[in-house]
Amino acid sequence: MKVEILAVGTELLLGNIVNTNAQYIATRLADLGIDVYHQAVVGDNSERLLKAYEQAFERADLVITTGGLGPTKDDITKEVAFDYFGKTAILHEDILKTIEEYFKKINKDMVESNKKQAYFPEDAIILNNKVGTAPGCIIESNNKILIVLPGPPKEMKPMFEDCVVPYLMKYQDGVLASKVLRVIGVGESATAEIIEDIIDTGKNPTVATYAKDNEVTIRLTSKAKTEDDAFELIKPVEEEIKKRLGIAVYAEGDVSLEDTVGKILIENNLTISTAESCTGGLLASKLINYPGISSVFKEGAITYSNDSKIKRLKVKKETLEKFGAVSSQVAAEMAEGIAKVTNSNIGLSTTGIAGPSGGSLEKPVGLVYIGLYIKGEVRTKELHLTGDRQRIRNTAVIRAIDWLRIELLRKQ
Amino acid sequence: MKVEILAVGTELLLGNIVNTNAQYIATRLADLGIDVYHQAVVGDNSERLLKAYEQAFERADLVITTGGLGPTKDDITKEVAFDYFGKTAILHEDILKTIEEYFKKINKDMVESNKKQAYFPEDAIILNNKVGTAPGCIIESNNKILIVLPGPPKEMKPMFEDCVVPYLMKYQDGVLASKVLRVIGVGESATAEIIEDIIDTGKNPTVATYAKDNEVTIRLTSKAKTEDDAFELIKPVEEEIKKRLGIAVYAEGDVSLEDTVGKILIENNLTISTAESCTGGLLASKLINYPGISSVFKEGAITYSNDSKIKRLKVKKETLEKFGAVSSQVAAEMAEGIAKVTNSNIGLSTTGIAGPSGGSLEKPVGLVYIGLYIKGEVRTKELHLTGDRQRIRNTAVIRAIDWLRIELLRKQ
Numbered sequence: 034m035k036v037e038i039l040a041v042g043t044e045l046l047l048g049n050i051v052n053t054n055a056q057y058i059a060t061r062l063a064d065l066g067i068d069v070y071h072q073a074v075v076g077d078n079s080e081r082l083l084k085a086y087e088q089a090f091e092r093a094d095l096v097i098t099t100g101g102l103g104p105t106k107d108d109i110t111k112e113v114a115f116d117y118f119g120k121t122a123i124l125h126e127d128i129l130k131t132i133e134e135y136f137k138k139i140n141k142d143m144v145e146s147n148k149k150q151a152y153f154p155e156d157a158i159i160l161n162n163k164v165g166t167a168p169g170c171i172i173e174s175n176n177k178i179l180i181v182l183p184g185p186p187k188e189m190k191p192m193f194e195d196c197v198v199p200y201l202m203k204y205q206d207g208v209l210a211s212k213v214l215r216v217i218g219v220g221e222s223a224t225a226e227i228i229e230d231i232i233d234t235g236k237n238p239t240v241a242t243y244a245k246d247n248e249v250t251i252r253l254t255s256k257a258k259t260e261d262d263a264f265e266l267i268k269p270v271e272e273e274i275k276k277r278l279g280i281a282v283y284a285e286g287d288v289s290l291e292d293t294v295g296k297i298l299i300e301n302n303l304t305i306s307t308a309e310s311c312t313g314g315l316l317a318s319k320l321i322n323y324p325g326i327s328s329v330f331k332e333g334a335i336t337y338s339n340d341s342k343i344k345r346l347k348v349k350k351e352t353l354e355k356f357g358a359v360s361s362q363v364a365a366e367m368a369e370g371i372a373k374v375t376n377s378n379i380g381l382s383t384t385g386i387a388g389p390s391g392g393s394l395e396k397p398v399g400l401v402y403i404g405l406y407i408k409g410e411v412r413t414k415e416l417h418l419t420g421d422r423q424r425i426r427n428t429a430v431i432r433a434i435d436w437l438r439i440e441l442l443r444k445q
Numbered sequence: 446m447k448v449e450i451l452a453v454g455t456e457l458l459l460g461n462i463v464n465t466n467a468q469y470i471a472t473r474l475a476d477l478g479i480d481v482y483h484q485a486v487v488g489d490n491s492e493r494l495l496k497a498y499e500q501a502f503e504r505a506d507l508v509i510t511t512g513g514l515g516p517t518k519d520d521i522t523k524e525v526a527f528d529y530f531g532k533t534a535i536l537h538e539d540i541l542k543t544i545e546e547y548f549k550k551i552n553k554d555m556v557e558s559n560k561k562q563a564y565f566p567e568d569a570i571i572l573n574n575k576v577g578t579a580p581g582c583i584i585e586s587n588n589k590i591l592i593v594l595p596g597p598p599k600e601m602k603p604m605f606e607d608c609v610v611p612y613l614m615k616y617q618d619g620v621l622a623s624k625v626l627r628v629i630g631v632g633e634s635a636t637a638e639i640i641e642d643i644i645d646t647g648k649n650p651t652v653a654t655y656a657k658d659n660e661v662t663i664r665l666t667s668k669a670k671t672e673d674d675a676f677e678l679i680k681p682v683e684e685e686i687k688k689r690l691g692i693a694v695y696a697e698g699d700v701s702l703e704d705t706v707g708k709i710l711i712e713n714n715l716t717i718s719t720a721e722s723c724t725g726g727l728l729a730s731k732l733i734n735y736p737g738i739s740s741v742f743k744e745g746a747i748t749y750s751n752d753s754k755i756k757r758l759k760v761k762k763e764t765l766e767k768f769g770a771v772s773s774q775v776a777a778e779m780a781e782g783i784a785k786v787t788n789s790n791i792g793l794s795t796t797g798i799a800g801p802s803g804g805s806l807e808k809p810v811g812l813v814y815i816g817l818y819i820k821g822e823v824r825t826k827e828l829h830l831t832g833d834r835q836r837i838r839n840t841a842v843i844r845a846i847d848w849l850r851i852e853l854l855r856k857q
Contacts, residue, residue, distance in 0.1 A: 045471070046481045047471060047653075048468045048469065048471030048474075048475060049655060052467065070490075071485065071486065071497075075483055078482075081483070313730045314725075318747075321749065322835070326749075332753040333725070333745075333746070335726065337743075338744070341744040341787070388736075
């Protein structure tokens with residue numbers, strides 16, 4: 034089955050909003066093993082929209098639209114579709130009642146124009162909208178299928194999951210299963226190289242890598258008669274990937290790096306404090322993303338100035354003078370200092386040059402030192418990072434937390 | 446002139462990345478007063494790409510593509526375009542030299558396949574890539590224009606600004622000028638309501654609002670014979686908008702909230718320290734986004750536990766017991782405490798319930814207190830925020846910094 038995604042909305046053509054709907058639907062269709070060859074965006078213009086339907090159905094068997102289901106006269110996605118299929122829309126009293134009830138629930142008066150949202154052809158499959166007034170619909174006609182969804186992502190996503198996925202599964206023989214492995218510390222091209230043969234030959238499961246925010250995601254998707262069988266197919270391939278990438282695979286599924294590290298800290302009852310210079314609070318805030326961290330996170334210090342490094346962390350004035358604030362020696366004293374003044378098992382520190390200015394030939398922008406103190410032992414790591422101020426700071430944070438993760442695993 | 450945007454890349458069809466390029470280009474074309482009626486996405490497939498060119502040029506005079514300019518055999522945007530126009534590509538030695546120099550600069554060896562990036566038709570206008578290896582190009586043929594740009598946004602954007610905008614200006618009668626006002630503390634719909642008549646009647650300048658990350662941007666764009674004339678047209682409208690929105694307009698142009706506040710602090714030689722609970726370092730890291738802040742930012746404390754609030758900030762044990770950690774009383778003591786222990790003029794604090802758990806009927810998720818100590822005076826603010834953990838924390842940070850901005854302006 035060939036599928037296309039057609040977003041309708043002048044606000045997309047003007048660039049007022051990003052078409053995240055297309056990405057969401059594309060990802061979910063890929064999960065289901067359904068091919069998408071084309072995406073398009075058109076404005077709220079009946080002539081151009083009709084042409085877009087014609088061209089889309091020349092190429093595809095199924096078209097999914099988003100947007101243009103509102104109550105105003107600009108919203109024409111449904112109406113043009115009914116014209117395209119030569120279908121007459123009638124008022125569905127039950128749908129109108131649902132819309133009226135929705136307005137009661139949110140304590141607002143329904144305006145007359147909302148009635149428009151209850152008109153559909155008699156034989157359309159109507160898709161319930163749990164979080165808004167605009168129902169979607171599915172029209173099947175002459176071996177073509179049109180699925181019409183609302184534009185706001187918070188309305189579109191639940192409708193897609195609750196109504197569209199079960200509908201599409203009818204067209205699939207068998208059941209799909211997928212598993213996600215999360216990799217850090219190895220870039221996407223290096224990851225792809227290490228498992229190149231698996232990606233190239235993988236049919237069932239298929240294996241794909243995605244890079245985002247300093248990490249790489251590997252998705253394995255298989256198809257079989259039952260879900261259990263599908264997961265059985267994934268297992269040996271997953272094991273082979275894990276064997277090759279080793280400790281770089283930090284989690285499975287929807288688990289973040291800070292969740293992983295937070296859990297290890299809590300399981301081992303290890304308390305932690307942070308001392309940050311160039312990352313300025315990002316390191317602590319990342320750790321604190323994990324809601325369970327409060328029982329082990331003792332304190333974070335943002336010691337941007339030399340003065341605060343001396344006063345708060347007991348970094349020696351001579352160390353600062355001799356080696357400079359951006360040095361492995363200062364990173365070490367910061368990590369040890371914060372652990373000791375807060376009486377924590379672990380101290381994690383950063384000091385570096387995030388730019389745009391402040392760099393020199395000897396200490397260029399992007400030079401960052403991480404200090405890690407664990408139970409009496411202190412070590413440092415030197416990083417040479419690229420990108421702008423924000424990217425250098427973000428990468429330094431990820432590398433620091435990942436180093437902590439690896440050291441914790443080694444010590445177990 | 447009718448323009449279309451065509452993004453090329455299987456990674457977009459699979460949903461691995463969002464098509465932010467289309468939004469960027471759409472916004473900039475709207476600024477230039479150029480109409481876009483269609484956007485499309487196709488994969489790295491020569492047959493479908495050729496068809497996409499044909500259909501795009503049936504509708505439009507000018508097509509802008511993004512993506513598919515890499516060195517691998519999958520990257521075919523240029524090659525298919527040359528075929529479409531019936532043009533032969535030849536090796537441009539000067540371009541090859543630029544690419545070779547780029548690799549030297551980043552200390553990497555150029556691979557043979559990169560040579561492909563130096564092939565263009567003899568009469569193509571070649572667009573220099575400042576941050577990557579892939580040059581873009583413009584092909585003019587039979588009253589049709591094709592502009593080919595690289596896919597990575599950090600390469601596409603400077604090429605668009607430096608090469609495409611000046612090129613497109615040739616097709617404009619007159620000169621465009623635009624000005625951006627940044628608004629915080631008033632939502633997009635409220636902003637739009639306050640200046641509704643200006644937006645509705647505005648032709649020259651046009652006025653548009655965009656919402657992003659807790660702030661609203663107002664863009665005024667005018668057209669005139671000269672740039673000075675165009676800015677003259679903007680002036681009275683800008684003044685009327687500023688009059689109506691007052692202090693909510695925090696900056697003009699490409700200036701962030703933290704830049705604005707950082708500058709006020711430095712101008713007035715006011716030192717600041719932060720004490721964070723629920724925001725966990727985000728407040729400090731936001732302030733530190735402003736590279737100039739180091740001379741006034743003394744220290745940040747992330748005191749997540751009661752124990753650290755008592756030890757580090759001298760919050761009274763009785764206050765914590767009587768009112769709880771999430772209370773205006775504790776926010777006040779945190780702000781005053783961090784200012785005093787660090788000897789700063791200003792102390793800014795946050796304490797709240799970011800969720801997902803930890804809320805109660807009396808103190809629900811989203812309840813956040815901000816404490817602000819300025820030179821002997823301490824005040825607090827109670828916020829009721831919505832959204833997930835991340836959103837509550839981010840909004841709390843923006844509201845805290847904006848409150849500081851307003852108080853600083855009032856004290857001037």
